[in-house]
Amino acid sequence: MILAAPGWRAAVKRPEALARRAAEAALREAGAAGAMTVLLADDGTVKRLNGQHRAKAKPTNVLSFPAAMPGHLGDVALALGVVRREAREAGRHPAAHLAHLVAHGALHLAGHDHLAAGQARRMERAEARVMRRLGLPNPWKEGRAAQRQRGGP
Template sequence: MPRPEALARRAVAAALDEAGARGAVTVLLADDAAVKRLNGRHRAKAKPTNVLSFPAEVPGYLGDVALALGVVRREARGARRRAADHLAHLVAHGALHLAGHDHLHAGEARRMERAEARVMRRLGRPNPWKGVT
């Protein structure tokens, strides 16, 4: 995967711009074991997940996004997508959560998916929802 740090910075910037949000975001690109620990501690789930978002309650700081790079690579391979595209999508997804988006209800999910598609278009990456049923 080419320079994930630079791609993550661009994805955060595009997602915050899309959401009209301003503030700092920290992105942790970690191994699966680190994200498994975070997922266990904060969500009581004993497995790694692709992305976690942790909103902050500090003015000017939106929060943290953590990604399990092994999970990201496996999911991309399983979906026959480039790992860099999947990484960009998940970083954008996490940043949109920090900017106030959610997907608990159908209407929210559709709005968030459309926002993610627009972010990916800004990044010159494929729509992650195209062809998904």
């Protein structure tokens, strides 16, 4: 865990511990083993990474970078401002959103994806199970209609 933006501590109590628990639960869910790095960063850092690796000049909530090294699954980076804004817009606590996004990134590193409808449903179910194990709300309970109204998937 790398806490690069100290504001995470103001937004979430013990963010490193929560991110570690979420990552471990997601890897268990996926049956994956290996190390991963979680970078809790600011929007500027994630914007730069998103531009360098995805040619998108804006911050995003979470980025996953699979590794080509044995024993290391890869890296996940989260943007504090985006995570806080999305949590506020969804009426969720930033801690629950942080845990969901770390789990989402870890599942990507373990081979999950959401490009096709079937893949997306499987990944959403896996994320819901991880959140249940962490004692946190299901991020998909809100329903598709409300997500579409906000411009979500």
